[in-house]
Amino acid sequence: MKKIQKNRRKFIKDISKLTLFVLLNQILFSKKIFAHNRPKVVVIGLGFGGATCVKYLSNFSRILDLVVIEKNEKIQTCPFSNLVIGDIMNYSSITFDPNIKFNNSNVRYIDSEKKKVFFNDHDTLDYDFLILSPGIGFKKDQISGYSLDNDSHVPHCWDGEKKLINFKKRLNRLENNSKIIISAPDYPYRCPPAPYERASMIAYYLKKKGLKYKIYVFDAKNSFTKKEIFLQEWKDHYTDSIKWISRDQGGQIVSLDQKNKIIETSNGTKLQADLIHIIPEQKASNLLSDSNLCDHDWCQVNPMTFEVNGQKDIFVVGDSIDAGDMPKSAFSANSQANILSINLVNLILQKDFIDPVFLNTCYSFSSKNRAFSITAWYKLNSSKDRIVSLGSKQSDILSNHEERFEESQHAYGWYETITKSLYS
Numbered sequence: 001m002k003k004i005q006k007n008r009r010k011f012i013k014d015i016s017k018l019t020l021f022v023l024l025n026q027i028l029f030s031k032k033i034f035a036h037n038r039p040k041v042v043v044i045g046l047g048f049g050g051a052t053c054v055k056y057l058s059n060f061s062r063i064l065d066l067v068v069i070e071k072n073e074k075i076q077t078c079p080f081s082n083l084v085i086g087d088i089m090n091y092s093s094i095t096f097d098p099n100i101k102f103n104n105s106n107v108r109y110i111d112s113e114k115k116k117v118f119f120n121d122h123d124t125l126d127y128d129f130l131i132l133s134p135g136i137g138f139k140k141d142q143i144s145g146y147s148l149d150n151d152s153h154v155p156h157c158w159d160g161e162k163k164l165i166n167f168k169k170r171l172n173r174l175e176n177n178s179k180i181i182i183s184a185p186d187y188p189y190r191c192p193p194a195p196y197e198r199a200s201m202i203a204y205y206l207k208k209k210g211l212k213y214k215i216y217v218f219d220a221k222n223s224f225t226k227k228e229i230f231l232q233e234w235k236d237h238y239t240d241s242i243k244w245i246s247r248d249q250g251g252q253i254v255s256l257d258q259k260n261k262i263i264e265t266s267n268g269t270k271l272q273a274d275l276i277h278i279i280p281e282q283k284a285s286n287l288l289s290d291s292n293l294c295d296h297d298w299c300q301v302n303p304m305t306f307e308v309n310g311q312k313d314i315f316v317v318g319d320s321i322d323a324g325d326m327p328k329s330a331f332s333a334n335s336q337a338n339i340l341s342i343n344l345v346n347l348i349l350q351k352d353f354i355d356p357v358f359l360n361t362c363y364s365f366s367s368k369n370r371a372f373s374i375t376a377w378y379k380l381n382s383s384k385d386r387i388v389s390l391g392s393k394q395s396d397i398l399s400n401h402e403e404r405f406e407e408s409q410h411a412y413g414w415y416e417t418i419t420k421s422l423y424s
């Protein structure tokens, strides 16, 4: 365990040193260039991918003009939102006022031929290079009777919009011996361990209130990341009050009767519950499909530059892309966005692209001071058109309390560092 953490810390240090070295080199080189016509770089989205690009590119005002667009006034992060549900953190500690000048508008459409961004209020903006990190969209009609727009359904709270308070109110109304159903979506989706962390945080919250409860996690998959550790943590800390039902055991929910609060699964099982929490199947942001930049579930990009396949001067990063073996996480979006930014500056300076390596660590909490993680390293395949895994390490299933506690401190530290570096 100590060795994994040492290796991980060394890798993070090496990558940070490399990014800093490239940044200093590029700044020195850019000072030698007298730019008559600085290209206009427009960034859409101030979540983890977009804010990372803004942070890096802000160092290059000599060679480019940066314009930033974000539809929300404040950023509410999905990372650590499960801890708000668990009452371990409060809502304000995951909500940020970005210390960045940005245009607070909703983008409706992008015309890639005219190189124009269209806003909801019919205003427009031209660009030379466009970076999009708009997060995710949701598939419709996957579960009969469930609708994303119906406010009587429990909000999914999977996109950083302001529905967490509504979710917590419903959780707070639960009485003793409540039944809760969570539906976990099929791959790929944003943050693979998060549905199971959410189940843990609901259990933590209800246990702390002294209530008895049963949580059923119905899964559209037959396995999930860090499964053995989650199952062990649930057994040890929630005395089997959380039950996981795999796809082969009939875990896929096919319909919801909202009025009577009953779900039906693929094998015909019907179950009534007091709270039914559907996490919908996911896809790239609607902005990309509406703008004809994505005709699959996920946007196809060149992983060296993040330029959209078949397009020029439009780059997409973060959860909306097909990132090969990389999972959709804030850590991944940050790692990809650094490479995108470095190689965009290289493009403007007419320098060679760097051949990227990427890193991801996903921490999960099972209670306030118990966390575990998986770390993986990535590079491009030999034809340079796909991100592939170089290997991964995960926490030990038998870790003792001190080790779980230590990992929880790393997780809090990671969150504080990334949010401070991007938003303050």
Ligand SMILES: Cc1cc2nc3c(=O)[nH]c(=O)nc-3n(C[C@H](O)[C@H](O)[C@H](O)COP(=O)(O)OP(=O)(O)OC[C@H]3O[C@@H](n4cnc5c(N)ncnc54)[C@H](O)[C@@H]3O)c2cc1C
Binding pocket: 044, 045, 046, 047, 048, 049, 050, 069, 070, 071, 072, 075, 077, 078, 079, 080, 081, 082, 105, 106, 107, 108, 133, 134, 135, 136, 157, 158, 159, 160, 190, 191, 194, 285, 287, 317, 318, 319, 320, 328, 329, 330, 331, 332, 333, 361, 362, 363
């Ligand atoms: C419950 C949960 C827990 C998670 N925990 C972790 C974790 O512990 N660690 C981790 O690494 N990852 C975690 N994640 C995943 C993480 O939230 C995402 O992977 C990350 O946010 C992806 O970054 P992004 O830039 O692609 O999208 P986002 O961070 O969602 O940013 C997208 C931004 O674009 C803006 N936007 C979208 N459309 C428009 C438009 N039309 N006009 C203007 N602005 C627009 C949005 O308002 C938003 O600010 C978690 C996710 C969930 C759901």
